[in-house]
Amino acid sequence: MSNIDTMSVNAIRVLSADGVQKANSGHPGLPLGAAAMAYELWAKHMKHNPMNPKWENRDRFILSGGHGSMLLYSLLHLFGYGLTKEDLASFRQDGSLTPGHPEYGHTVGVEATTGPLGAGMAMAVGMAMGEAHLAAMFNKEGYPVVDHYTYVLGGDGCMMEGITSEAMSLAGTLGLGKLIVLYDSNKISIEGSTDIAFTEDVKKRFEAFGFQTLVVEDGNDLAEIGAAIEAAKADKSRPTMITVKTKIGFGSPREGMASAHGEPLGADNVRALKEKLGWTNLDEFYVPDEVYENLNSIKKELAKDEAEWNQMFENYSKAYPEMRKLWDQYYDDTVADDLINNDDFWAFADKPEATRNLSGQIINKLKNYLPNLIGGAADLAPSTKTYMSDMGDFSKDNYAGRNLHFGVRELAMAAMGNGLMLHGGLKAYVSTFFVFSDYVKPMARLSALMGLPLTFVLTHDSIGVGEDGPTHEPIEQLAMLRAMPNFTVFRPADATECAAAWYYAVTSRKTPTALVLTRQNLPQLAGSSKEALKGGYIISDSKKSVPDAIIMASGSEVELGINAQAELAKEGVDVRVVSIPSMDLYEAQSDEYKESVMPKSVRARVAVEAATDFGWGKYVGLDGTTVTMKGFGASAPAGVLFKKFGFTTENVVKAVKSVL
Template sequence: MKRIDELSVNSIRILSADAIQKANSGHPGLPLGCAAIGYELWANHMKHNPADPKWANRDRFVLSGGHGSMLLYSLLHLFGYGLTKEDLMNFRQWGAKTAGHPEYGHTVGVEATTGPLGQGMAMAVGMAMAEAHLASTFNREGFPVVDHYTYVLGGDGCMMEGISSEAFSLAGTLGLSKLIVLYDSNRISIEGSTDLAFRENVQERMASFGFQTITVEDGNDLAAIGAAIEAAKADTTRPSFITIRTEIGYGCPAKQGTASAHGEPLGEENVKALRENLQWPYDEAFFVPDEVYRNYADIASEKAKAEDEWKKMFEAYTVQYPDMAALWNRYHDADDAKKLWDDAEFWAEQEKAEATRSLSGKTINVLAGKLPNLFGGSADLAPSNKTNMKDGGDFAKENYAGRNIHFGIREQAMAAIGNGLMLHGGLKAYVSTFFVFSDYCKPMMRLSALMGLPLTYVYTHDSIGVGEDGPTHEPIEQLAGLRAMPNLNVFRPCDATETQAAWYSAMTSTSTPTALVLSRQNLAPMPGSSKEALKGGYIIDDCAGTPDAILLASGSEVGCAVEAKKILEAEGKKIRVVSMPCTELFDSQSAEYKESVLPNAVRRRVAVEALSSFGWGNYVGLDGKTVTIDHFGASAPGKVLFEKFGFTAEHVAETVRSLF
């Protein structure tokens, strides 16, 4: 290894150890063990430009082992991405750009928020799928305008998590040759040797998924690491999995190769010993010699040339293929979907009673003709979820141009892959399954919300209306759980207009994911439903003057509330019905608007929803009541369950009467 390369690698180690020690918090093991991997990849193989971190054709790098964030922060600092030495010194402190785990949108150069192990692996698969789909759409002979790799670095923990197997099984099936996985195999987890719980042959598993597998015996051998990366690139039919044997906490005599190197500062004496063992001649914390900074700057300058060449090619591409250039601009135009506001076809009237899942399916097919970058699918449930784009074709190894993704029965990986699709850029992605299985998706949904990714989740079979499949398939608490998540819009529409409004909100959102919660059973079109649904809650059926009571409902129960209103009006009571398809959007409205819909003076309120009562207290208050379900369902026809569990107009009317 050249002296300058050795100094450059050790700079990563020293900066990481110093930052973690100063914070008295962090994970030094991965940065020390993987410093050579990071340097070799970023310096000699990865296509990136620190001067333009969002360049569309850059290679993507995901640190799936997000606990090792100081590896990434050190690379970003040394390569000139804008992280200063002061940022490193403020690692894990209030307001710092260097959070404990990498956060997308918070720190320039971070491609994905990582930390929950395995999710970064799956998001990388999504990025590679996006690259393949966009390349098949835009590339022309002599014009590879989309041509880049996705690299992901993770360790034993990422490989133990089931989500990585789900995602890699799909990646192998799809033959995503632009995906390169770097496996930090240090054989240590928090409790000790991985032999305690993890003795499988990981490479054989990955080979069975359809990956090329490569082994590097010495994680400090830059030449061997580089040769492995180039061998991975040379395989154009399979994704590649590179096992790199590393030593956790490398360079620290008392910690190297031990579990204690994983998740705690080395300690002052051990940091000093690290310097001595690495023959690092500088005692000053956070000190990097000028020759190292010059080396990184020279590399970064060379990296910029790749973008310059791409820009020249793209300029020629726009001249030769002006229609494709215009399409490219649409794919990358965040406001393109706003044109749907005045589109009569999109807002087509509902002609008969239909399930909102079917109405959503019709909307998806309208969207497919108007938003060319719509891309998504289901976890093996497209016929039930109604998510298939009829003329979209199937995304497959043989046809990356297909727009319908078949995720297989892999809900966890599906949600994370959806995040990866959105992180890549250029696509409007959706994923889908039964609503009760949103439990499988929730950790990845949480990252969608945390990263501000407008990914759309299509959840069907939204209540006890599932019927005969019984309590295992009937969601109860799921809606309240999703509503509790910050920065997630949860829509449960009552008819076509509200379903269209939900899709409009999802497609025009720039920083909030959306969950559409849709019925299995048919719902009649509701007089009074309108684009006001975009306010989250609105008056769908009113009375003259001040109401005596207010009924609030969502989805299939809006119709039940309207029928109850008729019963009560016949008794001389004035009733207002409020449709509440999205509580999050309603809560964001002005105080004046909320007062106009739910006047504080009207205390008699009843919420009707065939799911948990949790959360409705915010709207019915101490004086109100709910017609909800706070126990598991049963196996019977859906219509019978609604009657048995009290979701009838007469029972709702009786509940209102009890307030007088």
């Protein structure tokens, strides 16, 4: 290791330790142990340009062990991504660019929001899938316009989490040769030695997945690390996992100790660290000028990679103008907007149809308008109707395929969907049964946090699942997803509402969408319209300007509300039926609009939904009631269950009368 390289590695360590100490909060252990591998990668092997952090053909770097965020912030500062020393000194403080865990869209150079361990590992797989697909679509001989690697760094905790195995198993199956995993192996977790709970041979596990596996015995040996990275890049047919043996808290008095993981070192220990590293100036956040000069020279060299690519891309555009036009379409978020006035998109046969089937029809319309639409299911495409006909299957032998097969891996699927969206150029969807949104939720939460408009197709939406019984009948899942900020839940009642849901999903810029769809057939409703895009609207109006009562419902229960309205009319009770396919969008409407749909003066209100009543209270008020689920369902045909649990016209009529 040359002296300047040593100083640069140690600068990462010092800045990281100072940042955690200044905040009196954070995780110094990972940055101190992993500084060498991070520096070697960023300075000598990774293709990136700090002057243009969004360059399309940059290599991606994801810090899956997001608790070690000061490692990433120190790198971003030293390599000139715009973080200042003041930003580092504001680590974990309100409004700073250096929050406790890296946040995508908040800090320039952060490729993914990480924190839940293993999430970054799975998102990296999604990014590598995105690279492989776009390369297959756009590269021409002599013009590798999509040609970059995805690097992900994580530790023992990431390796323990099941999501990592889910995702890496698929990565091996797909032969994603441009995925490189850096395993920071220090054998320490919060509770102590990993031996208390984690003694497996991780290397053998990854070999079983189909990875090339390499080992760096000395995590401070830049030459050894560099050789491993180049060996990883040389294997084009397999992803690579590099085990880098490190010492947590390296250089500090707490080196190798669990206490180095998640708490500040202490002022005396930081001073001791600096002295051991040969730091002559012990001031906070001090970095020698020579280090900045070194990094600035590297930064200039890095810019040349993009300059060369830009020239190649210009020549490519001239040689293949039709491909350049397609490229621009892939990277244009507004392409789907025109579908609002596309008659074909909104046209459906007037016959009863399950909304999952209607969704499948819409997907097969969208594939022709959106060439970058890509997606699939957790081994359920025949049931969730998410297969795009004639678009091919994404596989080791065909990265151009647009149908993704995630296998039975719901959690990793959602994370990989995030990775596809984070990569850029693609519009992705993922799919499973609605009840398994419990498996999906943690990564859907990251979608919402990152502002990624990933689409979740969630079918078999209620007790209408029938014979599969309570384990497969979602009850509380609607409330769960509706409770999430920046996440739109759509439960359509018919074809028009289903089209509205998909239109919203593919035109959304910053919000993920869940489409919650039926297994059973539903009629096409005369009053449904594009007004569904407002989240709630009058689908069947009362005769009076101010109705006697209001029935609110979503999905399959809207029909029940309309049938009850007709029965009540026979008895002189004037009812308005409001379809609420999306509470999220309805809440975003003006107070004037909401008053026009559900006047506050009408206190006789009934909500009908084959799920828990949680969340409906704000609409039914103190005087209203609900026809909803109180338990977990049962195993029987759907028709039997809807009657058993009170989802009948008669029961809705009874409920309305009870509040008049």
